Amino acid sequence: MSVKLSEMYEYMKMGRENALLGNYDTSLVYYQGLQQQIQRLIANVKDPERKRKWIEAREMINQEYEQVKEISQTLASFLTDKPRAFNAHVEDFGSPFGDNARHEEPTRDPDVWPPPTPVEHRPSPNLRGGVRPGPRKAEPVRSRNQPAPSKPGAAGGDRRRAAPGYGNVDRGRERPSEKGKEKKKPDDGEKKFDGMGYDKDLVEGLERDIVQKNPNIRWDQVADLVEAKKLLQEAVVLPLIIPDFFKGIRRPWRGVLMVGPPGTGKTMLAKAVATECGTTFFNVSSATLSSKYHGESEKLVRLLFEMARFYAPSTIFIDEIDSICSKRGSDSEHEASRRVKAELLVQMDGVAGTGEDEGEPKIVMVLAATNFPWDLDEALRRRLEKRIYIPLPTAEGREELLKINLREVELARDVNLTSVAQELDGYSGADITNVCRDAAMMSFRRRIIGLTPEQVRNIPKEELQMPPTMEDFKEAIKKVNKSVSQADLEKYQNWMKEFGSV
Incomplete structure (x- = not known):
């Protein structure tokens, strides 16, 4: 532990x-390393x-990191936006130092400056297409203080020599915005998705509504479900820790x-998967991917997966997936709904293997939940390779749930949570939470x-804050x-016997 503290x-x-x-x-690199060390330490600490x-x-460290990141992004915007604004000013209103500051071309009459239009739009490919080495650009500057040439041929020769250099300046000024966009993508200090080709509102809406960097739910806040936790750790946590092992036939599960x-x-x-693994969490529902405009829902699906690959490692959680991808081919199915399902299936099949050109696979896992698995499309069921059953809590799980829900509530001495857990046989986790809330309110209601x-x-x-008694729990x-x-329960068990893959 001392070694870890010294490293931190x-x-x-x-x-x-x-x-x-x-x-x-x-500085951002060191802050990211510190955040990872603290996350590992928190996962191992047992004392609440x-x-x-x-x-x-x-x-506190996250706040410092965000401040440094904001400063870095501001400086980066200055580097890209300032030259572009200056060039636009020069193009619109002319150089503040006169046209000679922009055009170093000698003229026939030293008292008359040439118009800028013929120079800006030279039609000859031989003049603009030539590629000259960098030092040639400074050549016209040396000719600024020299007198105009007396020979007629000299002016033409100098113009031809200066024209390629001038053409290079034009090209650098014509496309500053394009170069800025290209350079923004690989910037390691600025992890910002570039939504080129998409509506800006769509990108901002997805980032605002569904991207969660830290849902703040830990494994110890999820009672019981030991097998489900093991499977999710194998699918997400271990590939991040030892990525060299999870390759080829051992590649991580892409759908659960x-x-x-x-x-x-x-x-x-x-949410516990996203918190404990430090992955970007995309919380998706049917409302997230729906739009009243024709063809925009399919764009949202594709944009979602492109953003997930950009922010990888990431987790796309689709809650109530049966509402998005139910069985195709029914009479009541709308054409737009069928197109959205098709795009979702295509994107899910193409998630694994992206990013291999950069030498590092993009880990994107699709995590889905449903209460009606029998309504899912067969193709989607195939893509969700691991299908696990989340059952009602066991006796130990019910007691653990009671402790988690009542950890901030002082209980009376006669309360026995073990006996309360036995009476809650057949209750779901949400039902047990409701029992705890009702029991905690009993003394207040009497008062x-x-x-x-x-x-x-x-x-x-x-x-007002009287501790609940055993009688309060029985009444609740x-x-x-x-x-x-x-x-x-029998319906779920029968479906798992036929299609489950734990």
């Missing part, structure tokens, strides 16, 4: 020193109080489908019976019924 201290020291010296790109302090430290009754923790598992709002406002805080269990029937 060194990373923080070097990151801050480089930021103060103006080496922002180097100590873990809370490390999480606070991580938030979580099947189970409502309220069993499917969405919580997906305010018959009181006016003004009297309730004057009640001391100690009297009577009020909150199960949300999943036995017939539903």
Whole structure:
């Protein structure tokens, strides 16, 4: 642990020193290394109080990192936008130093300057197409203070010599914006998706609505579900730790489908994957990929996967995927819905293997959840290679869920969570949460019976926060019924026997 702390201290020291010296790109690298070290440390710490302090430290480091990143992006924008604005000013209003500052071409009459139009639009490919070495550009500058040539042929010869250099200047000024866009992509210090070819509003909408860098849900906040956690760690965590091993036939799973009754923790598992693995989390629903304009929904699907590959390693979580990709070929299916499904299937098949030109595969995993697996399209079911069942919590899982939900609530001495968990057999995780909420409110309800709002406002805080008793839990269990029937459970089990792939 001491070695890790010394490394973290060194990373923080070097990151801050480089930021103060103006080496922002180097500083960002040290900050990223420090964030990874803190994330690993938090994953291994068991003491809740100590873990809370490390999480606070991580938030402070993240704030410093964002400030340095913002400064770096601002400086980068100055480097690309300032020359472009200056060139636009010169083109629109002329050089402030006169046309001779732009055109170094000798003229026939030293008292008359040539018009700029013939020089800007030279039609001859021989004059503009020639590629001259860099030092030739300075050649016309030396001729500025020399007298005009007396021989008629000399002017023409000098003009021909200067024209290629001038053509190079024109080309550099005509395309500054294009070069700026090309250079923005590989900038390591600025991880910003370039939505060339897409509507700017679509890109900004996806980044604003569905990109989550840190959903802040950890493995210990998800009770039970040991097998599901193991599979997700194998699919996402291990390929990030040892990428050299997960190649070829051992390549990571590109699609995982979580099947189970409502309220069993499917969405919580997906958020825990993004938090613990440090991946970019895309939370997608049917509303995210729908649009009233013809053909725009398919563009959104393609843009989503391109953004996921850009921000890789990333996780695309599609909740209630049956609403997006149900079985094709039904009479009630709309043509637009069929096109969206087709684009989704194509993009899912093309996720793996991208980025191989850069020597580093892009890890993008599609994580889907559904309560109606029997409604899914067959082609989508094939692409979701791992299909796991998220069952109702076991007795141990129910007790763990009670502890997680009541960790901030003081309980009465007569409360036995083990016996409460036994009475909650058949309840889902969401049902158990509702029981805990109802039991925690019982003492408050008894205290305010018959009181006016003004009297309730004057009640001391100690009297309001009375600990719930065992009787409160029994009363809450009577009020909150199960949300999943036995017939539903049998339906899920039969589907898993036929199509499951744990």
